[in-house]
Amino acid sequence: MKRKSCLIETIDNFVVTEKNVRKNSVANLKMHRNTIWYHTLLGAEKSCLKEEKIKKIHYxxxxxREMVEEYNVDTQVLLRRAWKVKGKLGGEGKWEVEIGDPLPDMMVNTDSAEIIESKDQPIVSRRNTRINLEWRIRNLPYPIGTYSVEANSDEKCIIVRTTNKKYYKKLQIPELVRLNLPVEQANIQFTHSFHTLIITYKKPQQLLDMDKDWNEELKKVKPVKDIPNECKTQ
Incomplete structure (x- = not known):
């Protein structure tokens, strides 16, 4: 009888443990829904515009504050995120790009003296893929062994430096800050080709869950027929 009792107790403990694992897994999947960022997105006024393979969402x-996102219709990958920054004198303001290429109205005349003087300076651009966050730093001619790319947990950023002390840069990761996630060295990889340093950060599961969840939420935003003024700047 004692042996049978122990067996039943073991089975009961296993069932309880399995339930706890499932409960914790579900909680982790929904962790992003408890963040200020997620609730801020939910509470924003949203409009949608589709142009061929691009879906634009204005918040x-x-x-x-205003924000515009552009998604690839087929892959649902975020291609660009830009914030409208108010002018110093209270004017209309300009769009500041967080992810993706600069907006057309931000492109500066390449014939200007300022561009000629700075054309060889390192230029950082952000990319986003289904599984990675990506930075491309152009105009870095040094060999791959020159670069150090390290996670900084205290400042929640990636620090890029060269052994010859010619370059130093802190790369901010707002996606992790918004979800209160740590910056982990194991998620960082980098390569160098054609004077461009390419840094990738593997998206943690919580961020992947957030991307998937938010893509489903955006399906509720129906496209408009007329192009909003906010989207004409794109």
Whole structure:
């Protein structure tokens, strides 16, 4: 009888443990829904515009900030995210790009003296893929062994430096900050080709869950027929 009792107790403990694992797994999947960032997105006024293979979402938040995102219709990958920054004198303001290429109205005349003087300076651009966050730093001619790319947990960023002390840069990762996730060295990889340093950061599962969840949420935003003024700047 004692042996049978022990067996039943073991089975009961296994069932309880299995339930706890499932409960914790579900909680982890929904962790992003408890963040301020997720609730801010939910509470924003949203409009949608589709142009061929690009879906544009315009957000207007309660504090009057504005954000525009562009998604690939087929892959659902975020191609660009830009924030509208108010002008110093209270004017219309300009769009500041967080992810993707600069907006057309941000392109500067390449014939200007300022561009000629700085054309060889390192230029950082952000990319986003289904599984990685990516940075491309152009105009870095040094060999691959020159670069150090390290996670900085205290400042929640990636620090890039060269052994010849010719370059130093802190790469911010707002996606991790918004979800209160640590920056982990194991997720960082980098390569160098054609004077361009390419750094990738593997998206943690919580961020992948957030991407998937938010893509489903955006399906509720129906496209408009007329192009909003906010999207014409794109």
């Amino acid at each position: 207007k938040f309660e504090d009057n």
